[in-house]
Amino acid sequence: MADPAAPPTAASLAELGRRVKAASRVLATASSATKDAVLLAAADLLVDRADAILAANAEDVARAEGQGTPGPLVDRLRLSPARIEGMAGGLRQVAGLADPVGEVVDGWVRPNGLRLRRVRVPLGVVAVIYESRPNVTSDAAALCLKAGNAAFLRGSAAAISSNLVIAAALRDAVEKEGLPVDCVALVEDTSRAGAVDFMRLRGSIDLLVPRGGRSLIEAIVEHATVPYVIDGDGNCHVYVDASADLDAALAILVNGKTQRPGVCNATEALLVHRDVASSFLPRAAAALEGVELRGDAEAVALLGPPAAEIDDYAEWGREYLDLVLKARVVGSLGEAVEHITRFGSGHTEAIVTRDLASAARFQREVDAAAVVVNASTRFTDGEEFGFGAEIGISTQKLHARGPMGVRELTTTKYLVDGDGHVR
Numbered sequence: 001m002a003d004p005a006a007p008p009t010a011a012s013l014a015e016l017g018r019r020v021k022a023a024s025r026v027l028a029t030a031s032s033a034t035k036d037a038v039l040l041a042a043a044d045l046l047v048d049r050a051d052a053i054l055a056a057n058a059e060d061v062a063r064a065e066g067q068g069t070p071g072p073l074v075d076r077l078r079l080s081p082a083r084i085e086g087m088a089g090g091l092r093q094v095a096g097l098a099d100p101v102g103e104v105v106d107g108w109v110r111p112n113g114l115r116l117r118r119v120r121v122p123l124g125v126v127a128v129i130y131e132s133r134p135n136v137t138s139d140a141a142a143l144c145l146k147a148g149n150a151a152f153l154r155g156s157a158a159a160i161s162s163n164l165v166i167a168a169a170l171r172d173a174v175e176k177e178g179l180p181v182d183c184v185a186l187v188e189d190t191s192r193a194g195a196v197d198f199m200r201l202r203g204s205i206d207l208l209v210p211r212g213g214r215s216l217i218e219a220i221v222e223h224a225t226v227p228y229v230i231d232g233d234g235n236c237h238v239y240v241d242a243s244a245d246l247d248a249a250l251a252i253l254v255n256g257k258t259q260r261p262g263v264c265n266a267t268e269a270l271l272v273h274r275d276v277a278s279s280f281l282p283r284a285a286a287a288l289e290g291v292e293l294r295g296d297a298e299a300v301a302l303l304g305p306p307a308a309e310i311d312d313y314a315e316w317g318r319e320y321l322d323l324v325l326k327a328r329v330v331g332s333l334g335e336a337v338e339h340i341t342r343f344g345s346g347h348t349e350a351i352v353t354r355d356l357a358s359a360a361r362f363q364r365e366v367d368a369a370a371v372v373v374n375a376s377t378r379f380t381d382g383e384e385f386g387f388g389a390e391i392g393i394s395t396q397k398l399h400a401r402g403p404m405g406v407r408e409l410t411t412t413k414y415l416v417d418g419d420g421h422v423r
Contacts, residue, residue, distance in 0.1 A: 013197050016185055017152070017204030020125050023180035024150035028122045032099040034177055035145055039095035042173035043088040046138065049169050050084045056161040057134065064158055072262030072322050076132045077159055087138045087166075090389045094142040097387075100407045101148045115417040120410040122148030124206035127226070128391060129154045129198060131212035134162035139382075139389040140209075141170050141184050147409035150183045152205060154198050156212075157190035164188070199224040209392045209404070214319070229400055231392035233319040233345040234264030236377040239336040239362070241353035242273040246280050248374060249352040254287050255376040256350070262321045264393060265348055265380045269316070270295075270327040271336045277302055277329045288325060295327035303327065317343040333358055337365050344368060346395040348380040369395055369402035 027035075046053065057079040064074050100120045107117040126149040128140040137153055144151035151170075155163040167186035175181045187198060199208060199220060208228040210220045220228055238256055240249045256267030272280055281302035285293060293307040294300075294315070300307045310316065310326060316339075318326075330336045333351075340349050350372040351362040359373045370380040380403065382390025387405030394400045400408035 013187065013189065013194065014201065014204070016182075016187070017125075017201045019180075019182040020150045020152045020185045021204045023182040023185075024122070024125045026180050027145070027150055027183045028101075028124070028148045030148065030179060032101075034179065035099070035148070036095040038145055038173050038177045038179065038183075039091045039142055041176050042138070042142070042170050043091035043095075045169040045173055046084055046088045046091070046166065049165065050081060053084055053162060053165050053169075054079060054081070056165045057159075059161045060134075060159050069158070070322060073132060075260070076262045077134070077162075079134060079162060083135065087135050090135075090139055090383065091142045093383070094146050094389055094406070097146060097406055099146065100410050105412055112421060113419065114421055117415045118412050119415060120407070121413050123409060123411055125150045125152050125204055126391070126409055127152040127154065127198065127201070127205040127208045129195060129208065129210050129212070129216065129220075131156045131216060132158050133211075134159045134166055136211055137163050137166045137186070138170065140211075140391050141167075143382075143389055143391045143404075143406055143409055145174075145183065147406045149206075149409055150185070152185050152187070154187040154195065155190070160188070160190055195219065196223045199226065199228075202226055207409075211392050213321075229392070229394050229398075229404070230396045231264075232347065232395035234266065234347040234377075234393075235268050235317055235319045235343060235345040236265060236348045236350070236380075237269045237271055237336075237340050237344060238267050238350045238352065238377065239271040239330075239333070239340070240273060240276060240280055241333060241336075241351055241355065241358050242275040243355040243358065244273075244276060244280075244352040245354055245374075246276060246283070249280065250283055250287055252350065252352055252374070252376050253284060256378055257288060257291060257325050258323065259376075259378055261323050263378075264319070264321075265377050266321070267350075267377045268318075268320055268325065269343070270299075270325060271330050271339060272299070272327065273333075273336075274298075274329050274331050281327065281329075284327070290323055292322075292324045293327065294324065296329065298329040299327040302329070317345070319345065333361060337362065340366055340368075347393065348372060348377045350375065350377050369393065 103120040105118045130136045141151040170184045205226040285303040348370040363371045382403040390403040
């Protein structure tokens, strides 16, 4: 007899994939009322089971700290009563969103009388492979379910105890409302080999969304045989223009770097116009207490010790996910745009300026999922954009870009009505 505690084999993972695919076909025809009832029931269950979730999370946090995991990454892993309330609130927010399924995108009548409509339909099975953050389990499931998709989830070993308890609550809510329990499924195998098998479940997975660091993205690119959308690095820049309100720029920079440094929309790089660098950089150094500062020679001279000069050119493209910031002095807006073009990751780029022409040029020329004027990079977020939550932030251009909410988890099909038409 197989050991029930052993990780699933590739064969059993494939069987789970078939069950999730079968469940997705039932869910695709579920009413908005049923889907919303699942989400609301799941929210209540998360709150009711908060003690069990926190106990499981404490196991994950203790294990991470014992392994010497950096503090910001432990913060991504850690849950609290407030964060669980936030997860439940996210489920309720998604329940309150308009259902995209069945929306008529456009329609027309051909000269021969054929009537065509293009309508939104679920993708089918949306798989999410993610690292550390257990709140992704509920966020991803909520968005998938709202859009009529089965949620096939594969978290990391770091959060497995938390994810198991959260997924159990979600599955109980699904079953309570009469839908197949495998509309939400969590893969318990957290091995590297299991991750590769998961990425290759053609015939079961319709879209794969990775949420994690560069090593995960590289693994997806190398191994995945299913369609995927990249939730990539966030090497996000703030450019302080010559005309910037420096008080506003300071607040935007401090918020972007320090509010939550371990997330992808945190500010990782500062570009400052030479005309204001001598005024702004010393103030930035004083305000960024506890942040390790690095930069080019001109920036480091103005930041003062212990700022260190960057000696590895590739570091300008690095995402730190920590209390580290790199800074460079530039001579023009065009130079800032060139730097971002070379080193940006296509996530979020911000300008602080009082010049409307500079703002317009920056937004026109910078190629990123979100280009922000006079606001923190931290606003690139599904909830902040009004999506309720997000399944990821796409840094590619097909089929979605930026925060992925419920609409980005649908596709379209054509409905064609005739009256005995032949060609």
